[in-house]
Amino acid sequence: MSLSVEFRDITRSFGPVQVLHGVSFALAPGKVVGLLGENGAGKSTLMKILAGYLEPTSGEIVVDGQPRHFRDSRAAEAAGIVLIHQEFNLAEDLTIAQNIFLGHEKLRGWLLDDDAMRQATREVLRQVGLDADPDTRVRQLIVAEKQLVEIAKALARKARLLVMDEPTATLTPGETQRLFALMAQLKAEGVTLVYISHKLDEVEKVTDEVIVMRDGRFVARQPTASLTRHAMANLMVGRELSDLFPPKDPVPEGAPLLQVRGFTVPGWAQDVSFEVRAGEILGFAGLVGAGRTELFEGLMGLRPHSAGIVQVDGREVHLRNSREAANEGITYLSEDRKGKGLLVDFGLRENLTLMNLRAYARPVLSPAREQEALEGAVRSFGIRTGDTRQRASALSGGNQQKLALAKVLQPQPRVVVLDEPTRGVDVGAKRDIYFLIQRLAREGQAVIVISSELVELIGLCHRVAVMRGGQLTATVHDEHLSEEELIAHATGTR
Amino acid sequence: MPPELAESTAPSHGARVAALWGRLHGFGPVAGLVLLCIAGTLLNGEFATVDNALNVLTRTAFIGIIAVGMCFVIISGGIDLSVGSMAALIAGCMILLMNKLAQTIGSPVLVIALGMVLSLGLGAVFGLIHGLLISKGRIEPFIVTLGTLGIFRAYLTYFADGGAITLDNALADAYSPVYYGSLLGVPFPVWVFAVVALAGGFILNRTAYGRYVQAIGSNEQVARYAAVAVDKVKVLTYMLLGLCVGIATLLYVPRLGSASPTTGLLWELEAIAAVIVGGTALKGGAGSVTGTVVGAILLSVISNILNLTSIISVYLNAAVQGFVIIIVAFLQRGRR
Numbered sequence: 153m154s155l156s157v158e159f160r161d162i163t164r165s166f167g168p169v170q171v172l173h174g175v176s177f178a179l180a181p182g183k184v185v186g187l188l189g190e191n192g193a194g195k196s197t198l199m200k201i202l203a204g205y206l207e208p209t210s211g212e213i214v215v216d217g218q219p220r221h222f223r224d225s226r227a228a229e230a231a232g233i234v235l236i237h238q239e240f241n242l243a244e245d246l247t248i249a250q251n252i253f254l255g256h257e258k259l260r261g262w263l264l265d266d267d268a269m270r271q272a273t274r275e276v277l278r279q280v281g282l283d284a285d286p287d288t289r290v291r292q293l294i295v296a297e298k299q300l301v302e303i304a305k306a307l308a309r310k311a312r313l314l315v316m317d318e319p320t321a322t323l324t325p326g327e328t329q330r331l332f333a334l335m336a337q338l339k340a341e342g343v344t345l346v347y348i349s350h351k352l353d354e355v356e357k358v359t360d361e362v363i364v365m366r367d368g369r370f371v372a373r374q375p376t377a378s379l380t381r382h383a384m385a386n387l388m389v390g391r392e393l394s395d396l397f398p399p400k401d402p403v404p405e406g407a408p409l410l411q412v413r414g415f416t417v418p419g420w421a422q423d424v425s426f427e428v429r430a431g432e433i434l435g436f437a438g439l440v441g442a443g444r445t446e447l448f449e450g451l452m453g454l455r456p457h458s459a460g461i462v463q464v465d466g467r468e469v470h471l472r473n474s475r476e477a478a479n480e481g482i483t484y485l486s487e488d489r490k491g492k493g494l495l496v497d498f499g500l501r502e503n504l505t506l507m508n509l510r511a512y513a514r515p516v517l518s519p520a521r522e523q524e525a526l527e528g529a530v531r532s533f534g535i536r537t538g539d540t541r542q543r544a545s546a547l548s549g550g551n552q553q554k555l556a557l558a559k560v561l562q563p564q565p566r567v568v569v570l571d572e573p574t575r576g577v578d579v580g581a582k583r584d585i586y587f588l589i590q591r592l593a594r595e596g597q598a599v600i601v602i603s604s605e606l607v608e609l610i611g612l613c614h615r616v617a618v619m620r621g622g623q624l625t626a627t628v629h630d631e632h633l634s635e636e637e638l639i640a641h642a643t644g645t646r
Numbered sequence: 647m648p649p650e651l652a653e654s655t656a657p658s659h660g661a662r663v664a665a666l667w668g669r670l671h672g673f674g675p676v677a678g679l680v681l682l683c684i685a686g687t688l689l690n691g692e693f694a695t696v697d698n699a700l701n702v703l704t705r706t707a708f709i710g711i712i713a714v715g716m717c718f719v720i721i722s723g724g725i726d727l728s729v730g731s732m733a734a735l736i737a738g739c740m741i742l743l744m745n746k747l748a749q750t751i752g753s754p755v756l757v758i759a760l761g762m763v764l765s766l767g768l769g770a771v772f773g774l775i776h777g778l779l780i781s782k783g784r785i786e787p788f789i790v791t792l793g794t795l796g797i798f799r800a801y802l803t804y805f806a807d808g809g810a811i812t813l814d815n816a817l818a819d820a821y822s823p824v825y826y827g828s829l830l831g832v833p834f835p836v837w838v839f840a841v842v843a844l845a846g847g848f849i850l851n852r853t854a855y856g857r858y859v860q861a862i863g864s865n866e867q868v869a870r871y872a873a874v875a876v877d878k879v880k881v882l883t884y885m886l887l888g889l890c891v892g893i894a895t896l897l898y899v900p901r902l903g904s905a906s907p908t909t910g911l912l913w914e915l916e917a918i919a920a921v922i923v924g925g926t927a928l929k930g931g932a933g934s935v936t937g938t939v940v941g942a943i944l945l946s947v948i949s950n951i952l953n954l955t956s957i958i959s960v961y962l963n964a965a966v967q968g969f970v971i972i973i974v975a976f977l978q979r980g981r982r
Contacts, residue, residue, distance in 0.1 A: 454871065478873035492871045495864045497931060506861055506872045513854040559872070 154181035186359035203235035204228030232312030324439035415460030417450030435613035550581030707835035715890030723930030730913035731798035773888025777881030863930030
């Protein structure tokens with residue numbers, strides 16, 4: 153039996169800031185509902201209230217006709233409502249089975265019933281299609297697998313309403329397809345699904361109905377079939393969106409700026425060769441686990457590599473750490489913004505200048521010159537911030553990403569590697585970042601973009617290299633660039 | 647992202663109160679010190695004299711100097727448990743070397759100067775060893791320095807044959823002004839403490855190295871990805887602490903003129919306590935040299951007041967300090 157949920161005039165404030173202004177709507181039971189809105193529109197807050205992580209300032213939630221008040225997530229889970237977070241809620245050092253039953257352990261008398269939990273875990277892992285031993289530690293899983301464990305955890309809690317916040321942000325096309333199949337199966341079993349995503353093509357594909365929020369208010373509710381992607385984007389932004397991608401410049405001429413031959417990162421990438429010219433945008437496509445991130449971490453000296461020749465401007469270089477890479481004019485934007493990209497507890501200024509702090513120290517640091525650089529970056533990168541002296545954690549996801557970009561561009565690299573530059577970023581900020589990438593290429597930098605969003609690679613790049621299982625399987629040009637072509641190479645069906 | 651939104655819009659009453667409260671938190675150690683001083687003055691007229699103040703500062707100097715170095719190590723996300731043993735071993739080696747040299751070199755000043763060089767050199771070398779084991783050897787700082795804590799003290803006990811290593815009388819006389827002497831009415835150790843503290847504050851806040859120390863403590867991965875030479879910075883941080891221990895030791899030796907297995911006992915805990923009381927987070931990332939200095943003074947003011955008054959037995963000194971540490975930690979919880 154599906155769960156029917158209705159929000160009635162929900163408001164929520166954080167201190168002086170009101171983020172939800174009386175939101176009222178009902179979730180159609182047994183349907184897949186897409187919840188759309190830009191970063192800061194209040195989607196996540198509303199869903200956290202539904203799942204018991206936050207309390208509303210006023211208003212009520214009606215579940216199956218009864219006004220309910222969830223004091224914590226356990227209470228919501230007991231009612232069958234489970235939220236899968238954008239950032240995972242898994243204890244890295246526990247096993248998959250221990251995580252799935254965390255807080256709900258099966259007992260036999262006073263003792264843990266490990267066998268029963270393992271058995272039940274195997275069952276839910278089979279449902280989500282993750283082929284892993286229940287005794288594997290979560291730390292050893294890749295991001296996509298952790299995502300599946302989160303979903304398996306929700307299944308084990310017998311969810312009747314499942315909220316997924318950006319579930320495909322870290323998944324590759326193949327894994328995304330598997331997730332969609334799983335969602336269809338859950339829907340057939342009567343589970344109501346709320347699907348939050350910035351990827352409108354996916355929303356179009358999997359949802360029955362779309363609810364749009366903007367600035368903490370309910371804006372629209374439409375059957376998905378009646379909306380185009382463009383119409384969805386316009387509803388989210390509240391204005392007409394011009395083209396998402398900048399027009400492509402012609403492929404630059406000249407000798408390669410960065411040339412990589414036979415590069416091997418043990419366990420991740422074998423014998424990879426590619427080259428990129430100044431002014432060129434080279435994409436890297438592939439499934440999660442194809443070794444793209446690891447290849448470039450190896451290239452930057454952040455991981456050990458065993459073989460290969462790297463040439464910058466025809467001169468062979470040996471990069472043993474990211475400092476030497478930066479000295480050769482190569483910088484890397486990590487896909488993991490919070491873990492490897494930004495010092496979230498630090499100010500914007502300290503984050504911006506971290507990579508080339510020497511330029512601001514002669515030998516005494518000059519906070520005034522750093523502040524000047526920050527104000528310059530805020531203008532040229534369009535970082536939206538009320539106060540430039542706040543912490544990085546106070547910025548929204550999109551603005552954090554712009555700051556992280558500004559940071560890796562501070563040393564004025566000649567080659568810049570951007571790993572998932574638009575992950576978890578709303579449509580408006582995405583467009584800003586695309587235009588920024590084009591500006592970099594026009595200024596003569598060689599830009600490498602690693603992305604799981606094929607549309608983005610196709611819209612932005614001159615050439616796209618495809619990796620599969622640690623090998624570079626194809627490089628696709630111009631008129632051959634299409635989603636079908638890239639997926640075919642990435643999955644090995646061609 | 648809503649909770650962050652709350653931070654971003656400053657000009658509102660609630661946010662301003664929060665900001666003020668946050669700033670007050672930073673002054674916590676200073677406020678505590680002021681309150682203690684007022685209490686001390688009310689309890690005993692002798693507390694608020696210049697002589698007593700200088701006495702307290704002189705006694706604080708050893709721990710204070712070490713605490714400044716410890717502050718860097720803790721901010722970088724590390725810890726050093728060996729500083730007390732290290733001070734004892736350096737003191738022992740220094741005295742042995744000076745006694746030996748005095749037989750061949752006539753000038754006591756030169757002998758003492760060479761002893762001081764040894765003290766600083768040994769401190770730096772011990773720090774280098776710690777740093778290399780921790781960064782290149784990838785062993786937890788707690789484990790490395792727990793090991794050297796035992797090693798250093800055992801070697802001192804071995805060199806001293808279980809007893810004490812004592813400085814020759816002639817040398818002791820020549821050396822004693824370094825601890826007992828004063829300049830412009832202020833004892834030498836206080837001057838050195840002040841210089842070390844100022845230098846420490848400057849290095850932490852106004853040099854690239856200092857910024858890297860904070861960045862590594864806040865998130866080592868981010869620092870590594872941002873082209874910071876993480877290993878080098880860590881090694882330098884332990885060497886800096888070693889140097890501070892060397893400085894503290896060369897001030898300490900003229901005080902008693904000997905080193906024994908009880909020299910520097912529990913200094914590591916006093917230094918760590920000073921850093922923590924001063925508001926530095928034990929997990930690293932944020933902290934201040936000023937706070938550390940205030941923390942060190944605060945702890946020695948407590949024992950000074952107990953010595954001057956008879957309300958609480960001096961035997962309970964460590965207990966009172968313990969209560970203060972816990973109270974301070976309680977007041978600072980959840981700040982980050």
